Amino acid sequence: MLSKFVSVWVLAIAVIAIVVRMNPEIVLKLPNGFIFYAIMGHTPPPYFDMSAWQSDEMKTWIRSGDVVVSVNAKSGTNWLLYMTHLIRVKGEIEKYPFTDIMLNTPWPSIVHEPGQTWVEVKEAMFSNEIQQYWNHKDYPFRVFKAHEMPETYSKDIPGATLPIKSRRDLKFIAATRNPLDQMRSFYPFFASHKAEFRRLWGDFPPVYDNKDQMMSDFLEGPFGVFLTDYNVAWFEARDEPNVHLVRFEELKEDHRGSIVDLAKFLDVELDDEQIDRIAFLSSFKEMKKVAHKFDYVLFANKENPKRTVMESGKLIRSGKTGEGHSFFTEEEKTRVYKFLDANLPKDVKKWMEL
Numbered sequence: 001m002l003s004k005f006v007s008v009w010v011l012a013i014a015v016i017a018i019v020v021r022m023n024p025e026i027v028l029k030l031p032n033g034f035i036f037y038a039i040m041g042h043t044p045p046p047y048f049d050m051s052a053w054q055s056d057e058m059k060t061w062i063r064s065g066d067v068v069v070s071v072n073a074k075s076g077t078n079w080l081l082y083m084t085h086l087i088r089v090k091g092e093i094e095k096y097p098f099t100d101i102m103l104n105t106p107w108p109s110i111v112h113e114p115g116q117t118w119v120e121v122k123e124a125m126f127s128n129e130i131q132q133y134w135n136h137k138d139y140p141f142r143v144f145k146a147h148e149m150p151e152t153y154s155k156d157i158p159g160a161t162l163p164i165k166s167r168r169d170l171k172f173i174a175a176t177r178n179p180l181d182q183m184r185s186f187y188p189f190f191a192s193h194k195a196e197f198r199r200l201w202g203d204f205p206p207v208y209d210n211k212d213q214m215m216s217d218f219l220e221g222p223f224g225v226f227l228t229d230y231n232v233a234w235f236e237a238r239d240e241p242n243v244h245l246v247r248f249e250e251l252k253e254d255h256r257g258s259i260v261d262l263a264k265f266l267d268v269e270l271d272d273e274q275i276d277r278i279a280f281l282s283s284f285k286e287m288k289k290v291a292h293k294f295d296y297v298l299f300a301n302k303e304n305p306k307r308t309v310m311e312s313g314k315l316i317r318s319g320k321t322g323e324g325h326s327f328f329t330e331e332e333k334t335r336v337y338k339f340l341d342a343n344l345p346k347d348v349k350k351w352m353e354l
Contacts, residue, residue: 025114033202043158044222046201051118052108053148053161061122064169067266069105070146070162072230074185075177076248077145078294078315081105083282084143084173087263090270091277096136100297103133107145112300114200124300140268149233160233164240171266174234176352177248179227179336180324185317187214192314215332219339228343235348247352252321255279284319291316
């Protein structure tokens, strides 16, 4: 009797193993399924797919003159995407409305539902309904979001894929931020994701109960790359002619001047009135008024193409600098600085003013 019982269980386990092997995304239906998904070899976030940035694949969708805004996470990504869009339309948002960050400046690295491929996302992106937003005939260039690093990075790691040297006909905008402020911004960020989006991806991203949980993910876990590799990789590429690298603090200190520099990099001529209008529209006060346009609509989600990543209006925060110093205790800051000392070269730290 016992041997029969054991045989049934062995068979059941074998069947489950086959099902999971054929459809690994099924584990995302489990509570905190992203953990099992990661154990199976899928690096978090579970909704990232960098296939779009492979050399041969890029030939199928990107074109000469396109702009890739690849800012470090929580370091002004949406701010720079919006500024870049405003520059290309010279502030004429009445004529060229900004509808949603995912529609006007698509993010090729994110899939919109479990099991989906980049090819499927690309098909939806190039549909007439969607490309009217990002591929307008009047735009001098198209803008795409990324978080990847340049292919020239001295370390061979996943994510170092952007072809800054092999595709000189493309332009890349990158930005970094003080790590304490960056982590401070991360703390509420995960909780601002819609619950239905998190459930779709096995409860990723995790919602932190306390700062120590977050710090463990950054200082001992998978998010350390945001504090280290990203900054080093783009610092190494800072002198490339098609790379525009800035610090978040510089954008805040001289917002108008940063717009002038960015427009020059993008080869867009602006008069003083246009510069002032773009500076006004891209102020955090004005962006908060249209915060619902940064919800990230998942247009390639078959079940509900109006589903969004974020709780409406939650993504745009204060944009302040220095908040991290008051948010973390002296002991916590010491932990962060120790991590940075061990992982950031001196010249990078000097440039970041750490």
